[in-house]
Amino acid sequence: MAKARVLIPNGALGLGFDPAALARGVAASPDIIAVDGGSTDSGPSYLGRGVSKYSRAATKAEWRQLMLARAEAGVPLVIGTAGTCGADSAVDWLFDITRELAVELAQQLKVTRLYCGQSPGGVAGALGAGRLTALPGAPEISDESVRNCTNIVALAGVEQIGAALNTGADIVIAGRTTDTAIIAALPIMRGCHAGAAWHGAKVGECGAIATTQPASGSIQIDFDETGFTFTPLGAATRATPYTVSAHMLYENTDPFILHEPGGHLDVTAARYVALDAKRVRVEGAAWVPGPYTVKLEGARITGYQAVSLTLLRDRRYVENAADWAADITRRSQEKTQSRTGLGPTDYAIELRLIGLNATLGALESQAGRPAEIGVLAIATAPTEALASEISKILNPYLLHHALTDDEPMPTFAFPFSPAEMPRGALYEFALNHVMALDDPMAAFRLQTDEVGHE
Amino acid sequence: MSRLGAITEKIRSKNAGPFWLTIDIFCGNSDVFSQVSAGLETTRVARLYATDPKLMKRFDIADLNVVKFSFPRPVTQGSRTDRDMHGAGWAVLLEELELA
Numbered sequence A: 001m002a003k004a005r006v007l008i009p010n011g012a013l014g015l016g017f018d019p020a021a022l023a024r025g026v027a028a029s030p031d032i033i034a035v036d037g038g039s040t041d042s043g044p045s046y047l048g049r050g051v052s053k054y055s056r057a058a059t060k061a062e063w064r065q066l067m068l069a070r071a072e073a074g075v076p077l078v079i080g081t082a083g084t085c086g087a088d089s090a091v092d093w094l095f096d097i098t099r100e101l102a103v104e105l106a107q108q109l110k111v112t113r114l115y116c117g118q119s120p121g122g123v124a125g126a127l128g129a130g131r132l133t134a135l136p137g138a139p140e141i142s143d144e145s146v147r148n149c150t151n152i153v154a155l156a157g158v159e160q161i162g163a164a165l166n167t168g169a170d171i172v173i174a175g176r177t178t179d180t181a182i183i184a185a186l187p188i189m190r191g192c193h194a195g196a197a198w199h200g201a202k203v204g205e206c207g208a209i210a211t212t213q214p215a216s217g218s219i220q221i222d223f224d225e226t227g228f229t230f231t232p233l234g235a236a237t238r239a240t241p242y243t244v245s246a247h248m249l250y251e252n253t254d255p256f257i258l259h260e261p262g263g264h265l266d267v268t269a270a271r272y273v274a275l276d277a278k279r280v281r282v283e284g285a286a287w288v289p290g291p292y293t294v295k296l297e298g299a300r301i302t303g304y305q306a307v308s309l310t311l312l313r314d315r316r317y318v319e320n321a322a323d324w325a326a327d328i329t330r331r332s333q334e335k336t337q338s339r340t341g342l343g344p345t346d347y348a349i350e351l352r353l354i355g356l357n358a359t360l361g362a363l364e365s366q367a368g369r370p371a372e373i374g375v376l377a378i379a380t381a382p383t384e385a386l387a388s389e390i391s392k393i394l395n396p397y398l399l400h401h402a403l404t405d406d407e408p409m410p411t412f413a414f415p416f417s418p419a420e421m422p423r424g425a426l427y428e429f430a431l432n433h434v435m436a437l438d439d440p441m442a443a444f445r446l447q448t449d450e451v452g453h454e
Numbered sequence B: 001m002s003r004l005g006a007i008t009e010k011i012r013s014k015n016a017g018p019f020w021l022t023i024d025i026f027c028g029n030s031d032v033f034s035q036v037s038a039g040l041e042t043t044r045v046a047r048l049y050a051t052d053p054k055l056m057k058r059f060d061i062a063d064l065n066v067v068k069f070s071f072p073r074p075v076t077q078g079s080r081t082d083r084d085m086h087g088a089g090w091a092v093l094l095e096e097l098e099l100a
Helices: A019-027 A044-049 A056-073 A088-104 A120-128 A143-147 A158-165 A181-189 A194-204 A241-249 A315-319 A321-340 A384-400 B030-039 B042-048 B088-095
Strands: A004-008 A032-038 A077-084 A108-115 A132-134 A149-154 A171-174 A219-223 A227-232 A257-260 A263-266 A271-274 A280-283 A286-289 A293-312 A348-354 A373-381 A421-429 A433-436 A445-452 B010-015 B020-026 B057-061 B066-072
Touching: A004 A019, A004 A181, A004 A194, A019 A056, A032 A056, A032 A181, A044 A149, A044 A293, A044 A421, A056 A077, A056 A088, A077 A088, A077 A158, A077 A181, A088 A108, A088 A171, A088 A445, A108 A158, A120 A132, A120 A143, A120 A149, A120 A293, A120 A433, A143 A149, A158 A171, A158 A181, A181 A194, A194 A219, A194 A227, A194 A241, A194 A257, A194 A263, A194 A280, A194 A286, A241 A271, A241 A280, A241 B020, A241 B066, A293 A384, A315 A321, A321 A348, A321 A373, A321 A384, A373 A384, A384 A421, B010 B088, B020 B088, B030 B066, B042 B066, B042 B088
Parallel strands: A004 A032, A032 A077, A077 A171, A108 A171
Antiparallel strands: A004 A219, A108 A445, A132 A433, A149 A293, A219 A227, A227 A280, A257 A263, A263 A286, A271 A280, A293 A373, A293 A421, A293 A433, A348 A373, B010 B020, B020 B066, B057 B066
């Protein structure tokens, strides 16, 4: 009977885990250790620049523990969406860390990188050939908007992870993958129930979030030919039919359907049964094969920003902050256009009032009486230099602008010098599309290296 | 009249990818679930988020005592006018809503 035991250290590399829980998982002889390395959730800048959100030192410390766990278990360690965004440069970043650790830990390893980066020209060609399909809520795209992306990645599924594992790698560092693919790959390769493989992978992709103690991190999933068994590894951590089934809601538009490369998962008929106080058995999910497509993510630069922060504490200014900010915005708009020659739609000035409605903007329904208001002034322009110029044009108003002409000149609080802070490029997500592939590996590349102690 | 946040266990909003937002109302028990499921109109939620009710997906899941809404994000994640990268702040609008 086909079986696979998958150890999931935590929801993402960098979030930490309970070492005792991980050790319990290693002692239980897993067939693979699978961990997620990122998502789009931190925004488009990471993909746009191809960099990790987390500190290199922190990532290295946690990856060291997983490399030690792998050596002890003697099974492959696979990470998906390496370096937050899964761009090729982020894969190489984690590969460098792995190579350093292999030497430090005196491990000799075969490391396979799965590259998911796409050339913008190639994707533009696929668009022209009618191989791209927009998903609901997708932005309008054109040949030009695709070519302007600084990074495009395709989300790998179980086929590509399987190909990487078949190189005989001790460690697989994958670029962008679906959250589930790294967990579902081995069970599917071994002939476990496909619906159960994808379903268990979705429930397990965030580690112990689907348990009573999310911070414990590590969980174990046993897949077989009819379903899967979900086991939390924290000493006092429990999974219940409720915690496991409720995780299908998480970050999913539809809690019953999940689209993956080559088909979709349907959990409408799934049954969740408590095996004991700790473990849950799940059966009944269906895998519905479809055309082979992979989802694309891309990011491009839409401008450059500089920001500043001013604090209003004077009661009269706090009470009239919205009018004050509107007046400053109008005056600095005029000045920006006359001094820089920019047209009204070439740039943007926005003053967000922290303490009033900075989180929700026009949707805010509560009228509070804050003691102070933070004025986050955001200048967006076609170049870094112009963004900084606009920020400096705003500065005298933010420092001294009075509500009326007939009052002494006020001065407001600035926490920093210089007042303006360049933010660099502003990126936006430019794709929410799937691309049809004749061969699952057509858009992906493998690179296998021997690293470590000689 | 009862504030939705006061009678339910938890209300969570989160990105479902950069272009969608999803909100889960964990009612905690079947009585509250029935009350929320029957009393909370989809059009009212759409109005709260200034979104088109026709684009709103709704799931009333009795097994979990959860009412779930998914809809295109009011602004795309990380775009110039986005105020909340992870979309977690939008839940408060439902928490503060009075259920008739």
